[in-house]
Every structure is written in C-alpha cells, then in structure tokens.
Amino acid sequence: MRPRKPAWLRLVAPKGSETLKAVVCACGRWVVEDREGVWSRWDAQVLGAAELPVVLILHRTLAELVPGVHGCRLVEVCGVHGLHADGQYLAAHDCTQGVIDGRAYKPPHRKARRHDLSFLPSSSDIQLTADPWSRLLFNQQEGNQS
Numbered sequence: 001m002r003p004r005k006p007a008w009l010r011l012v013a014p015k016g017s018e019t020l021k022a023v024v025c026a027c028g029r030w031v032v033e034d035r036e037g038v039w040s041r042w043d044a045q046v047l048g049a050a051e052l053p054v055v056l057i058l059h060r061t062l063a064e065l066v067p068g069v070h071g072c073r074l075v076e077v078c079g080v081h082g083l084h085a086d087g088q089y090l091a092a093h094d095c096t097q098g099v100i101d102g103r104a105y106k107p108p109h110r111k112a113r114r115h116d117l118s119f120l121p122s123s124s125d126i127q128l129t130a131d132p133w134s135r136l137l138f139n140q141q142e143g144n145q146s
Contacts, residue, residue, distance in 0.1 A: 002024055002028050003028070003029070003030065005022060005030055006030060006044060006104065007104075008046075008104040008105040008106075009022040009030065009032070009044060009105075010022075011071070011072075011105055011107060012032060012065065012071060012072045012105050013032055013071055013072075014070060014071045016070070017070065017071045018035070018036075019034060019035050019036040019073065020032055020033070020034060020035070020071055020072065020073070020074070021033045021035060022044070025041065025093060025095060026095065027095040029043070029044070029093075029095075029099065030044040031043060031044055031093045032044055032074075032090060034063070034074050036073070036074075040063075040092065041092070041093040042063055042074065042090035042091065042092060042093055043090060043091045043092070043093045043099050043100070043102075044090075045090070045091070045099055045100060045101065045102030045103070046065065046088050046089070046090065046102045046103055046104060046105045046106075047062070047088070047089045047090065047091060047100060047102045048087075048088060048089075048102070048103065049085045049086070049087075051100055051101070051102060052083060052089075054100055055089075055091055055100060056080070058097070058100070060091045060092055060094075060097075060100070061076065061077075061091070061092035062076070062077040062083075062089045062090070062091060062092070063075060063076050063077065063089060063090050063092075064076075064077055064082065064084075064087050064088070064089050065087075065088045065089065065090060065105065067107055067108060072105075074090065077089065088105065088106075
C-alpha cells in the first residue's frame with residue numbers, strides 16, 4: 001500500500017500545473033516531477049537551513065522552491081551559489097538513497113511576496129506650471145541643474 005499524498009503537495013503542484021506534477025515513483029515514494037525543459041524528479045520533503053549541511057555532504061542536487069501565481073517553480077542551485085538561509089529547497093530524488101528528513105511546504109507571508117519597488121525613482125509635482133498632471137523625476141531634475 002502506497003503512502004498518502006501529503007496535503008501540502010497541492011500547493012506546490014496544483015492540479016492544472018503544466019510544469020510540476022506530484023507523482024508516485026516506482027520505489028513507492030511521492031516525488032515532485034519537474035516537466036519544464038529536461039524532466040527531473042525531486043523528493044517531496046522541503047529542506048531548510050538546518051538540513052543544508054547534510055545535503056551538501058551527501059552531494060545531492062538542490063532546487064529552490066520559488067512561489068508563483070499558479071503553484072511554484074523550481075530553480076536548480078549550483079553548488080553553494082544561490083543558497084539562502086531562509087530558502088525552501090527540494091533534494092534530487094534517488095530511489096537507492098533514503099529521504100532526507102524535511103518538513104511540509106509553507107508559503108511565504110503576503111508581505112514577503114509583494115514586489116519591492118524601492119528601486120523606482122520617486123516623483124514630485126512641478127510648481128511652475130498649472131498642469132496638475134505633469135511630473136518630473138528627481139533624477140531628471142538633478143541632471144538638468146548640473
């Protein structure tokens with residue numbers, strides 16, 4: 001008898017997802033199958049900062065879970081580049097190796113999912129004209145003065 005599908009897999013790979021599918025491997029374990037580009041299989045255990053040393057010692061490939069509009073997408077991590085202490089990762093599936101203990105997927109808070117728009121220049125009203133719709137960027141205004 002195969003194990004039940006974890007409920008959190010529906011958040012990672014929803015029913016209509018084209019790229020991520022939750023399937024049962026031939027070894028009997030639930031895996032997340034990435035069908036974007038080259039197909040790959042990932043263990044259905046979310047790994048955090050506490051499990052990263054074990055993964056690196058075992059030389060397992062990692063993929064970061066990046067939340068999106070319709071489920072998640074996976075971004076492969078190359079070595080230690082791209083690892084974040086607050087990131088959530090999946091380890092590559094290997095039927096001959098045991099599963100690294102992890103936890104269930106927890107989507108980030110809504111505040112964390114908002115886009116950071118601080119890089120955009122701010123604007124101010126031009127006081128010289130009567131047109132209320134005219135605006136001038138601070139960067140352009142500083143460039144004209146010099």
